[in-house]
Amino acid sequence: MTRELLPTRRACESFDFEARGVTYTASLGFYDDGRLGEVFICGPKAGTDVELNARDAAVVTSIALQHGAAPDVLRHGLSRDEEGRPLTPIGTVLDLLASGEGEA
Structure with a gap:
């Protein structure tokens, strides 16, 4: 399957x-129809192994x-x-x- 790009402007929710x-x-970023399309995760301290692994897992997801x-x-x-x-x-x-x- 080919990659379905997200719209330039999209709904986003953030939560801890x-x-x-x-x-x-x-x-979290969503397609216009409400489907989840992207995940970003930030850890407590930028650049640590914990934060980098969480961030990379979110990119792969x-x-x-x-x-x-x-x-x-x-x-x-x-x-x-x-x-x-x-x-x-x-x-x-x-x-x-x-x-x-997991909703803001």
Whole structure:
């Protein structure tokens, strides 16, 4: 599938969340029809390994979304603990969106 570009002007929501004891900020961009099209994650301190890994995971997720991957498919493919909780910031963001909690 080819990449579906987002409109130049698009709806965006931002919210803070915690993953494994670290606070992050997520910003989400949407297509005109309301589908999620991009994710940005910022960590508590720019340039740290934690922040860089979260940011890169968000970029990869955005590219997958723009190529037609469903957020729920991505969410279920990510690492989880023995109780099914996400182990990564991007997994936490996708879980929050699925539950309706990840809205500004």
